[in-house]
Amino acid sequence: MRRAAAPGRGSATIEVVADRAGVSPKTVSRVINNERGVRSETRERVLTAIRQLDYQPNLAARGLAGDRSFLIGLFYDHPGDYLSEFQTGAVQRCRESNLHLMVEPLEAASPELGRDLSTLVRQLRLEGVILLPPLSDLPVVHATLAAAGIPAVHIAPMRQQDDAPSVDTDDRAAVRQLTTELLRRGHRRVGFMLGRAGHRATEQRYLGFVDAMHANGLDIDPQLVQTGNFEFAEGLECARRILGCRPRPTAIFASNDDMAAAAVSAARQMSLVLPRQLSIVGFDDAPVASMVWPQLTTVRQPLRVIGRAAAELISEYQPHRQGWPRPVPRRHLPLELVLRGSLAPAPQDS
Amino acid sequence: MRRAAAPGRGSATIEVVADRAGVSPKTVSRVINNERGVRSETRERVLTAIRQLDYQPNLAARGLAGDRSFLIGLFYDHPGDYLSEFQTGAVQRCRESNLHLMVEPLEAASPELGRDLSTLVRQLRLEGVILLPPLSDLPVVHATLAAAGIPAVHIAPMRQQDDAPSVDTDDRAAVRQLTTELLRRGHRRVGFMLGRAGHRATEQRYLGFVDAMHANGLDIDPQLVQTGNFEFAEGLECARRILGCRPRPTAIFASNDDMAAAAVSAARQMSLVLPRQLSIVGFDDAPVASMVWPQLTTVRQPLRVIGRAAAELISEYQPHRQGWPRPVPRRHLPLELVLRGSLAPAPQDS
DNA sequence: AGGCTGATTGACAGCGCTGACATTTCGACT
DNA sequence: AGTCGAAATGTCAGCGCTGTCAATCAGCCT
Numbered sequence: 001m002r003r004a005a006a007p008g009r010g011s012a013t014i015e016v017v018a019d020r021a022g023v024s025p026k027t028v029s030r031v032i033n034n035e036r037g038v039r040s041e042t043r044e045r046v047l048t049a050i051r052q053l054d055y056q057p058n059l060a061a062r063g064l065a066g067d068r069s070f071l072i073g074l075f076y077d078h079p080g081d082y083l084s085e086f087q088t089g090a091v092q093r094c095r096e097s098n099l100h101l102m103v104e105p106l107e108a109a110s111p112e113l114g115r116d117l118s119t120l121v122r123q124l125r126l127e128g129v130i131l132l133p134p135l136s137d138l139p140v141v142h143a144t145l146a147a148a149g150i151p152a153v154h155i156a157p158m159r160q161q162d163d164a165p166s167v168d169t170d171d172r173a174a175v176r177q178l179t180t181e182l183l184r185r186g187h188r189r190v191g192f193m194l195g196r197a198g199h200r201a202t203e204q205r206y207l208g209f210v211d212a213m214h215a216n217g218l219d220i221d222p223q224l225v226q227t228g229n230f231e232f233a234e235g236l237e238c239a240r241r242i243l244g245c246r247p248r249p250t251a252i253f254a255s256n257d258d259m260a261a262a263a264v265s266a267a268r269q270m271s272l273v274l275p276r277q278l279s280i281v282g283f284d285d286a287p288v289a290s291m292v293w294p295q296l297t298t299v300r301q302p303l304r305v306i307g308r309a310a311a312e313l314i315s316e317y318q319p320h321r322q323g324w325p326r327p328v329p330r331r332h333l334p335l336e337l338v339l340r341g342s343l344a345p346a347p348q349d350s
Numbered sequence: 351m352r353r354a355a356a357p358g359r360g361s362a363t364i365e366v367v368a369d370r371a372g373v374s375p376k377t378v379s380r381v382i383n384n385e386r387g388v389r390s391e392t393r394e395r396v397l398t399a400i401r402q403l404d405y406q407p408n409l410a411a412r413g414l415a416g417d418r419s420f421l422i423g424l425f426y427d428h429p430g431d432y433l434s435e436f437q438t439g440a441v442q443r444c445r446e447s448n449l450h451l452m453v454e455p456l457e458a459a460s461p462e463l464g465r466d467l468s469t470l471v472r473q474l475r476l477e478g479v480i481l482l483p484p485l486s487d488l489p490v491v492h493a494t495l496a497a498a499g500i501p502a503v504h505i506a507p508m509r510q511q512d513d514a515p516s517v518d519t520d521d522r523a524a525v526r527q528l529t530t531e532l533l534r535r536g537h538r539r540v541g542f543m544l545g546r547a548g549h550r551a552t553e554q555r556y557l558g559f560v561d562a563m564h565a566n567g568l569d570i571d572p573q574l575v576q577t578g579n580f581e582f583a584e585g586l587e588c589a590r591r592i593l594g595c596r597p598r599p600t601a602i603f604a605s606n607d608d609m610a611a612a613a614v615s616a617a618r619q620m621s622l623v624l625p626r627q628l629s630i631v632g633f634d635d636a637p638v639a640s641m642v643w644p645q646l647t648t649v650r651q652p653l654r655v656i657g658r659a660a661a662e663l664i665s666e667y668q669p670h671r672q673g674w675p676r677p678v679p680r681r682h683l684p685l686e687l688v689l690r691g692s693l694a695p696a697p698q699d700s
Numbered sequence: 701a702g703g704c705t706g707a708t709t710g711a712c713a714g715c716g717c718t719g720a721c722a723t724t725t726c727g728a729c730t
Numbered sequence: 731a732g733t734c735g736a737a738a739t740g741t742c743a744g745c746g747c748t749g750t751c752a753a754t755c756a757g758c759c760t
Contacts, residue, residue, distance in 0.1 A: 011472050013745095013746060013747085014746065015746080015747095023709075023710085024710045025710090025746090025747075025748090026712095026748075027709060030709090033748085037709085038708075038709085042708080056469060056472040056473045057746085058414070058473075058745085058746055058747070059410075059419075059473055059475070060411075060414040060475065060746080060747090061410075061748090062746080062748075063410035063715090064410040064411050064714095064715050064716065064745090065714080065715055065747040065749080066747075066749080067715075069409075079434030079437070079438050080434065081430075081431035081434070083433070084429030084430065084433040084434055085429060087429070087453060088429050091455055092455070100452055100474065101453060102450055102452060103441065103451060103453050119406060122361050123406045123407070123408075124409055124450065125408070125409070232637075258637070258641060261641040261642070262641070264643070265642070265643040269643065287431060287582075287608070287638065288637065288641050290582060290583075291582050291608065291612070291641075292642055293614070293615040363715095363716060363717085364717065365716080365717095374739065374740050375716090375717075375718090376717095376718075376740060376741080377738085377739060379718060380718095380738095380739090383718085387738060388738070389737085389738065389739090392738080392739085407716085407717075408715085408717070410715085411715070412716080412718075413717090415716075415718040415719080415745055416717075416719080417718090417719095
């Protein structure tokens with residue numbers, strides 16, 4: 001023996017387990033990797049030995065020998081409060097497949113993006129990556145990963161790539177439904193706060209709004225549609241512009257909760273009584289949605305579920321292994337309306 | 351050659367680089383690892399070859415041969431909006447040391463906690479871990495990591511372990527200062543909303559409050575001190591109890607912004623005019639702090655800086671390498687007051 | 701019993717790198 | 731020029747596992 005194992009660290013090797021079970025290391029390996037072709041009695045013996053020795057296979061060795069890494073990367077640009085929920089879901093699913101999640105913030109605007117990404121991906125030999133928007137829409141990202149041959153799941157991409165699995169939610173339908181709720185309560189003049197240009201969510205949510213308005217024979221007053229960027233500060237300006245229109249709208253649909261919260265603030269500063277004089281609805285069911293008064297009616301994003309789905313697709317979609325390409329997997333998840341106090345009947349004309 | 355390298359994936363090996371530079375693989379290894387004893391001319395030649403071939407050393411191989419992993423773990427229980435900021439800071443610092451961050455949610459309450467942790471840590475051969483509260487206070491976590499010989503940085507632990515590096519902020523001083531601001535504006539009856547029992551933050555923030563009150567010769571009315579749990583929902587109840595006291599306090603200090611936002615809601619429901627009739631201050635400078643009206647006066651947590659510091663301590667504190675133990679490293683970071691609209695002079699007695 | 705097939709199991713090299721140690725090189729000094 | 735020690739570089743085995751392929755075994759048929 002050349003180097004003594006540090007005491008306490010690490011654990012038994014596969015050889016020790018093999019000896020104890022009276023089989024060869026290769027057989028232990030087969031058991032660990034759940035390969036078929038091991039008699040169940042043998043498998044049991046091995047499993048017992050593993051348990052008794054509290055054996056943990058060495059990931060680095062497995063990776064080196066098997067040309068794998070057991071690692072998948074989660075790339076994001078702006079962290080938001082949604083990230084931690086998403087990643088928790090993803091990690092949970094990863095555990096089921098014995099994978100591990102590396103998180104990597106990346107600057108979408110950086111000119112080094114391609115190189116940074118390539119370095120990371122190749123150094124770690126990632127088995128797949130999850131791309132959060134807006135990274136999921138950058139051609140350079142797509143190109144770099146394709147060149148490296150790394151499967152990538154795109155979360156809520158603007159346009160689906162034919163060759164890339166994706167996970168998204170049916171924002172359009174949800175907004176259509178929620179807008180319909182607004183109309184059903186008598187609102188006719190409804191303001192709309194757009195999100196940041198270039199996000200799929202921005203486009204889809206607006207389309208859902210248009211769907212509902214048109215379905216009810218209503219026209220959209222362009223003045224009442226203002227562009228924000230999903231952030232509170234911009235949302236304030238945006239809400240003020242909308243509330244400055246005459247006749248004043250009786251409701252505002254904000255493309256996310258942060259902006260909806262901004263609308264609440266703006267209305268409050270203009271001394272409007274909420275929700276009697278103005279209904280406000282948002283999207284995301286972010287923490288702030290239940291922290292303003294009145295609480296926001298909104299659309300819940302099943303963030304953990306999305307995270308799980310992303311990790312699941314990655315673990316399934318391994319084009320260079322067995323019988324791929326099968327159809328590129330996608331998940332299209334439903335959303336749930338959350339009706340709260342900020343939604344009220346339209347005020348009576350007086 | 352036994353197995354063909356998958357085309358496009360991976361990159362040149364150290365041997366290819368060595369050949370190109372006209373040196374042995376070992377010398378390339380020396381350059382990669384920044385070891386001394388390489389003539390600078392040789393080093394240059396190797397570096398050039400590395401650049402030309404766009405070589406990325408294989409982490410798994412480095413790990414296996416060198417008994418390292420280049421991985422550090424970030425363990426957390428409840429993800430919160432603060433997590434993503436923290437982790438972004440940590441990842442940034444990790445990159446500087448060529449380390450990578452694995453995030454691992456863990457259930458503090460689970461009876462399997464010790465086993466789960468041990469499995470993770472040994473399978474990945476983590477070089478260190480960062481523990482977010484409340485994990486940083488669980489004896490089983492501490493014991494498991496100590497047994498495995500893994501250095502752990504504790505973030506804001508209740509009590510400092512003599513042998514564990516830690517990062518925390520001076521919550522007590524910050525609350526003392528902010529309370530003093532309140533008193534300077536004429537407030538005398540000030541309510542206080544405690545955080546979840548067992549958190550260091552809960553204790554320290556309250557102590558800061560007591561410090562300031564006593565320093566100004568004021569007693570604390572026990573009725574005005576209520577226990578929340580850092581969450582909005584509890585905060586609402588808590589605020590109602592405080593606002594139900596007579597004479598009604600003219601200000602409330604909440605142990606975090608979520609609860610401060612709850613106080614804003616509760617006050618609004620009681621038709622109090624903010625901030626004229628009631629000043630409210632919080633802690634954290636969470637997103638919600640600037641999303642309620644009036645915006646919250648609060649204390650900014652330098653989350654990224656804390657994350658960086660944690661990663662830095664881990665990369666420095668490697669007791670089983672070179673000359674340890676040196677003094678166990680700690681960081682005690684200052685906080686910054688953020689004065690916003692929710693803080694106003696006390697109403698005049700009438 | 702012998703032969704044949706498919707299911708199990710094992711032997712062995714090698715994944716790409718680094719630790720220990722051997723060897724060479726180089727400048728300084730007799 | 732010759733000697734010596736430190737600095738620079740190289741040699742080689744092996745980290746712990748898995749892929750390949752060979753060997754063995756059990757079951758079944760004639």
